[in-house]
Amino acid sequence: MHTAGDVRVEERDDPKIIEPTDAIIRLTATCICGSDLWPYRGVEPADHQVMGHEYVGVVEEIGAEVKTVKVGDFVVGSFVISDNTCEICRAGYQSKCVHGEFVAQTIGTQSELARIPHADGTLVATPGQPSSELVPSLLATSDVLGTGWFGAVAAEAGPGKTVAVVGDGAVGLMAVLAARQLGAQRIIAMSRHPERQELARFYGATDIVAERGDEGVARIKDLTQGLGAHSVIEAVGTQESTMQAINITRPGGHMGFVGVNYDVSIPGIDLFFAGIHTHGGPAPVRRFLPELIQLVWDQKIDPGKVFDLTLPLDQAPEGYQAMDERRAVKVLLTL
């Protein structure tokens, strides 16, 4: 991305092994994330930066110390590099690893090849070579599914719970899928878009609420005997969506927040009197990858349906435009 709104596909030097813990992967597929729209729209600065942080591919070369993946393995990795051995990783917060590094900022996986540091800690090999039909779903585990899943876990979605999901983008839809898998009794998706409402129902939503803001809060209260939901997942990151999520969480309930929230400010007094648990941040996708890969491998879940536009990598600029104009929920780029 040369600057906001200006994405170009260019030839760059092939990455090389630098550290003995590195691996080079040849991408099979990659995609464009909702968070890639922040620099595209000028909310974050962009100055000739590499793009992309979701990836699946085949290991092409490994450093001398890499043990858990080998050349030829099909692998999935998280959007944050992690050693998976430090105290923070072992506690399950690999996205805050002491050796953490955002793939988006320094590596960029909207590319043919990528150097993955801490390959043993970051990459997970699939049980074998996947069929092409499984590739989109495996790619989804790399970020959107892992992020939606963390949102649902952070919100303590589970049996007997009423779950509300704020946001009908890819992560919100994946949070619906996660809540269903975790056994939630009732799942309310907040969405105004007919085609996204349909996808939310496909993934397990039992109710749809189209209203937003105060009206949305009132509608959720109506549906929950005036109490609010037990578990709320915030998957947008705006001021309105954040306050909506806090206000629809019942006292003692849990709000999981996974929408990247620029310039959101929560009045302390509102949070104080809400009396809720809040837990969120950049999702530790690596924690969930082995389980999510297995669910996809066994065809128990179909997160790949969230990709509604597929383009070759060299048409990435069109993919950005389609997502920016909301013509696509999520764009898959093929190599």
Ligand SMILES: [Zn+2]
């Ligand atoms: Zn770590």
